[in-house]
Amino acid sequence: MIVAERKPYEEIKEMLSGYKNILIVGCGTCVSVCMSGGEKEVGILASELRMSSKTDGKDWEIEEATIERQCDREYIEPLKDKVEKADVILSMGCGVGVQFISEVFPAKIVLPALNTEFYGATISEGVWAERCGGCGNCILHLTGGICPVARCSKSLFNGPCGGSNKGKCEINPEVDCAWQLIYDRLKALGQLDKLKEIIPPRNWSSSRDGGPRKIIREDLKL
Amino acid sequence: MKAGGNLEKILEKGEFAVTGELGPPKGNDIEVVKKKAEMLRGNVDAINVTDNQTAIVRMSSITAGALLVQMELEPVMQMVCRDRNRIAMQSDIFGATALGIKNMLCLSGDHQSFGNQINSKNVFDIDSIQMLSMVKRMRDEKKILDVDEEIEGEIKIFIGAAANPFAEPFEFRPLRLAKKVEAGVDFIQTQCIYDMKLFKEWMKAIRDMGLHEKCHILAGVTPLKSVGMAKYMAKNVAGIIIPDEIIGRMAKAPKGKKAEEGIKICCEQIDELREIDGVHGIHLMAIEWEHRVSEIVEAAKLLPRPTP
Known part of the structure; x- marks a missing residue:
């Protein structure tokens, strides 16, 4: 929501x-x-x-x-x-x-x-947290279902920066390190191999950076 | 030779390299750069110029780096992903190499919330690994990202990156270095090492993967000035581990002799690091302590520096 x-x-x-x-x-x-x-x-x-x-x-x-x-x-x-x-x-x-x-x-x-x-979910009563950045080019299949765009403070694509500390982000000990979460999840799923691949520079034109976005579905137009 | 600079030549010859660090001024006072640079002259092979480190606004690393070139010193220009998109990065790399800068260090960059412009927007268009491959393409294929047209001129640059063996998840750190090697890194500077045991474990993993033969690893060291500094860093700086034993030694040192003890510890660390297979040099980060660098490198028996 x-x-x-x-x-x-x-x-x-x-x-x-x-x-x-x-x-x-x-x-x-x-x-x-x-x-x-x-x-x-x-x-x-x-x-x-x-x-x-x-x-x-x-x-x-x-x-x-x-x-x-x-x-x-x-x-x-x-x-x-x-x-x-x-x-x-x-x-x-x-x-x-x-x-x-x-x-x-x-x-x-x-x-x-x-x-x-933000786009987020209800974590518990009275607590909501961001989960999606609406970037228009989903890579959740590569990152264990955890989004580095929305959840890493630096939107890194190739692993945690040097500021990851005991599972938390350098910006705030209350914030989870998204890459720690990704690592733990992929490890649990037996998919750590996915982290070996370099994710190349991203095309941000599908995001807000490409200008205001609009979707036209010809099949649904009246 | 990729760039033909001092640092590259020394590392390629198999000599033990020493790099230093210079924080540019919080303003345009050239004398600050000159004064710090003179303290490093003859004591290090190349000087890292930080790029708005900890997100504090300072003179740009390109400008301070170019001033070092004018002084016939060799800069390692740091560049972070926080403040520039790929357009600005590539443009600045054109400019930096045109001004005679031959080494750069590709970094993610400290988050702006640490600095003095906490209301700013960050960029993070590409990450540090993507930056490495972009710079390598500029140098080796003479092309910018996604464009087939040849660059006008030649980008001769020795490409560095950072590695932090002390940040979690520990098991992922060697894999992250492997990605940096694959992306095209020539040399690595590590985070400050105090936990020698953990560093040796990391180096073993690096050797097991053969990465020490694919890039030059410079071990990061920072002399402790005081117990306060040691405690502060251990507690507040993400990705730095200082064992209690070291903090204890600093605490036990007599008043007025704390700095000497810090330098002594640093020299012992350098001695130990030199013995580790795959460590090709040290990166000495004497933060706002440039005037003690000559004393440290002398005590650590790193002088005279080789002339490549």
Whole structure:
């Protein structure tokens, strides 16, 4: 899922100054699962803002709505009536949601309530960690199912640097060394031979480095 | 000869090589480079010039290296993957060799979170092994990456890399060196050695794989200045192991004699390293201690340096 965190409350408050009718839009997908922008979090933020409105004399009118997905036009369009009444939309979706709502309602200002962080998994309750860099050219079959692009701090392709220390990364003893994980996994699978091959310089054009990406599937186009 | 420099000639003749290290200034003061370089003159065969080591902004290794060339000293230009993509690397290698630099060391580079620009974006377009093969291609095939057109001029460079026998996973380290050899490395400088037992085990694995005959291994040594330094390095520097026995010797040395004890330990290490089959030299990293280098190499009986 896309993992995001809510922005600091003060930053959100600051963004909203000068507006009156605020529509907070949650998203029912990734950010609901990582508990940063689903229906529940929309309710919490709305309550906080209503309280500030009273105590700080902000005169805010807060409206709430959580839709299935903010990355699909069909779920955004039914918001039309609520959107028309709002001066500003505060999206609790990921960065995609913020942008896509404003693409559907180009006349409206859409503000981000979250910081979108990474593609990750739920490790345990309240803990999420990055697993994929979305680089567009997967090599997990070569690296024991552990991604060096997303999980090695230096995105190295040919083994651990000299900073690997007792299984941890030189940047932080809380961070696993991805190459230690890769080594251990391949060893357990009896596939250490895979590490002997030099992985050549990579073609990053499939990644963000090639410019903004777009996929067109002719078989699915209407 | 691949580049025809001092270091290459000495190693090819089978003499025991000594390289030193010079950290460029945190600014453009040429005198800092000159002063440190003069302390190393005659005491080492080539001088590593670090590339923004520990991610602290300093004068570029190319520039400081070129200053050494002007002084008729031989630099080993370090280059890290952290700050440059393949375009900048190849361009800088054109430039460095044009300025007379004949050796380089291909490194991953310390993460920027260690340095004084912690908010920066890193690059890591290619890794150090990929850099080695790229430089070898530039030198031997006269071509840059992925392009068939011939380079204008000749890239004469002796290609080095680092190896750390003290970083985990230990069993993978000889394999990683094998990859560097396959990628085209000519010489290796190791991380600072304090744990001689572990280093000897690593060297045995290297010999068993025949890698000591395919590249020149320079054993890394760093004299300890104080107990504090020893403890700090043991605790905080990833990939460095300092046995308690060495820390104990530093602790026991009388006040005012700590540095002497550190140098004594360093010389004993050099003596021991010289006896190891496959070790072709030492890389002396006297960090901000350039003024003690002549004393160390003399005490370690490494003088006079050969004239190739």
